Amino acid sequence: MISRRDFLSVGTVAAAGLLLSPKIKKAYAEQVPSMKDNQGSKLILLGTMAGARINKSRISCSQVVVVNNQLYVVDCGYGVARQLVLADCDLKKLKAVFITHHHDDHNLDYGNLLHLARMGGLREKVQTYGPYPLKKMSELYLEMNDYSFNTYQKQLGMVTLKPLIEVHEIARDGLVMEDENVKVSCVHVVHPPIPAFGFRFDTPDRSITISGDTAVCPELVEMAKGSDVLLHEAMYKPALMNLVKRVPQYKGLVRWLVKAHTDVEDVGKVAHEAGVKTLVLTHMVPGDNPNITEEMWAEGAGKYFKGEIIVGKDLMVI
Ligand SMILES: [Zn+2]
Ligand SMILES: [Zn+2]
Numbered sequence: 001m002i003s004r005r006d007f008l009s010v011g012t013v014a015a016a017g018l019l020l021s022p023k024i025k026k027a028y029a030e031q032v033p034s035m036k037d038n039q040g041s042k043l044i045l046l047g048t049m050a051g052a053r054i055n056k057s058r059i060s061c062s063q064v065v066v067v068n069n070q071l072y073v074v075d076c077g078y079g080v081a082r083q084l085v086l087a088d089c090d091l092k093k094l095k096a097v098f099i100t101h102h103h104d105d106h107n108l109d110y111g112n113l114l115h116l117a118r119m120g121g122l123r124e125k126v127q128t129y130g131p132y133p134l135k136k137m138s139e140l141y142l143e144m145n146d147y148s149f150n151t152y153q154k155q156l157g158m159v160t161l162k163p164l165i166e167v168h169e170i171a172r173d174g175l176v177m178e179d180e181n182v183k184v185s186c187v188h189v190v191h192p193p194i195p196a197f198g199f200r201f202d203t204p205d206r207s208i209t210i211s212g213d214t215a216v217c218p219e220l221v222e223m224a225k226g227s228d229v230l231l232h233e234a235m236y237k238p239a240l241m242n243l244v245k246r247v248p249q250y251k252g253l254v255r256w257l258v259k260a261h262t263d264v265e266d267v268g269k270v271a272h273e274a275g276v277k278t279l280v281l282t283h284m285v286p287g288d289n290p291n292i293t294e295e296m297w298a299e300g301a302g303k304y305f306k307g308e309i310i311v312g313k314d315l316m317v318i
Helices: 004-015 022-031 080-086 110-119 134-144 146-156 218-224 237-246 253-260 264-274 294-302
Strands: 042-047 062-067 070-074 094-098 126-130 165-169 174-178 183-188 197-202 207-210 229-235 278-285 308-311
Touching: 042 080, 042 229, 042 278, 062 080, 070 080, 080 110, 094 110, 110 126, 110 134, 126 134, 126 174, 134 146, 134 165, 183 218, 197 218, 207 218, 218 264, 229 264, 229 294, 237 253, 264 278, 264 294, 278 294, 294 308
Parallel strands: 070 094, 094 126, 126 165, 207 229, 229 278, 278 308
Antiparallel strands: 042 062, 062 070, 174 183, 183 197, 197 207
16 A cells, blocks of 8 residues: 555656656556456546646546446536546446536536447437536537538438437436436535536445535535545635736636635535545646645645545546
């Protein structure tokens, strides 16, 4: 086993895209199980970046819960389908898609994921869940691509996408869906001015709570109680003024960030209160500032949470 400190430094090296020395590579592989190991439910972080700006280190927010090789994707930031393939997930095993809320860093590739799964051999119906206007978005996606999709359907006999999608808009807390692999529940979280949801996945061997984007939310704490894993968004407040300097076009950004997201120290309090075993940080605000090290993220949450803390990276398997 490697220590948390070793793991953090290993993660930093891996994230920076540097060539890993054989020793580090081995330690990294031991800590991060491969998807080739099919035992048990897994949470894979596909994208850990807040916001839809493109950079080299992280992509926008998305993750997948994998149970019996079936894929339950939560959020569809840009690049979600490619990240699934890079994580050794079979796109035709897409079973359900959950959108926490309609910000572009969470839904930009919603339609594209469904289409690309169809291109990857999907033949079973996919259930999709999210707040209004998910139905309209699904219809408009099909309409926008009607010309090109139709061409292939007529010319090559490609299967039609529409019958493969069943859309469910969610508006209230409680049970979202249940099948042979998983029971999924949701609560409204605090992400003004739009409705946003956090989800809890209970599988035969694990419970995983995913915060989505939220300020501190007592209902989320309640739902997360007893989870094995809490995947929570995180913001590093002292860096916000620097972030604003880099994107001066967004007036009122800091005021909104503080109202709609959770400072990393408060994330530690949430995890402590919920009594989870492992806290995983994601949706970093800011997610592209190399001056905020993984140790700094972990130390912030660690002030109040004494369980295992994992600073999320794209393609990490948990
Ligand atoms: Zn976001
Ligand atoms: Zn958001």
